[in-house]
Amino acid sequence: MNQKTNSIIEDTQIQRPPAGGQRFAFVQSCWHREIVDQGREAFLSEMERRGVDAGRIDLFEVPGAFELPLHAKLLARTGRYSAIVACGFVVNGGIYRHEFVAEAVINGLMTVQLEMEVPVISAVLTPRDFHDHEEHRKFFHEHFRVKGTEAAAACVDTTGGVHIIRELAKAA
Template sequence: MNIATSLHSETQHSSFNGNRTRIAFIQACWHRDIVDQCKIAFIEAMKDRGYSADDIDLYEVPGAFEIPLHAKRLAQSGRYAGIVAAGLVVDGGIYRHEFVAQAVISGLMQVQLDTSVPVFSAVLTPHHFHGEEHAKYFKEHFLVKGAEAAHACADTVRKFAALPVA
């Protein structure tokens, strides 16, 4: 689902073939109110780097476990210079969150190795997540992670564009 919004920027980024550089942002919907902060900060920070929201396609998946397959399909499409994933995997009282988190991170790494499309993770797995205190903390933390993801994405995409094509 593409839910890109309309923000504008003076600078346009182009890929090696002259087309505008496109970025995919995949977000898990579990804990949406918290993870949305990452998306908001990512888009704002990308604007600061000369991108517009029109350059960023936003996708939603049910949970973090679904992110790697979605990332792989997007990477294989050839449309994206970079893919960013955001999600929050919490301990729901049964011991599976660590397995889910490991599967997601390993899957994202495999996507970039298989496709040569850089993939960036803002998928977090807190040791403790209880109540409003932790929700407030992670809402603020995802603002930081979104900006960090934008920096890493824009920098890597720029450096990749300068590399010789194999």
């Protein structure tokens, strides 16, 4: 899966727009805020490193991960954002509800992306095992930093690719 592929996107003369000129939305859930905040902070740091001014990123909060897809859809509908990042933590607290919520959130985010044609980047973690003790808090605290950085890279890369594809479609 880590193979280099040639694509029409790479061969085109159409240039990717600079990421610094686009607007992005970052929506995070507040459940386990001290952990999820790490994703936001890492995302903002990486976007800055990639040349995106913090003033081009709007931050939103929702109570829990279940609310992320609706908020993402409403933001996409505004037409203001090149991409939307959803960041949340769906933990298994030993109840069956975890699997239903995790599936609904991830499927909901994908549906928004496909229906609205705006990239929706998921930084939603849905671990099967999370226990509220120091070892797991520390692990997921660091893991959200990784996911935030990855989400920023995905934003910049995906929006550039989407721009090229839209320009190719216009030219066809």
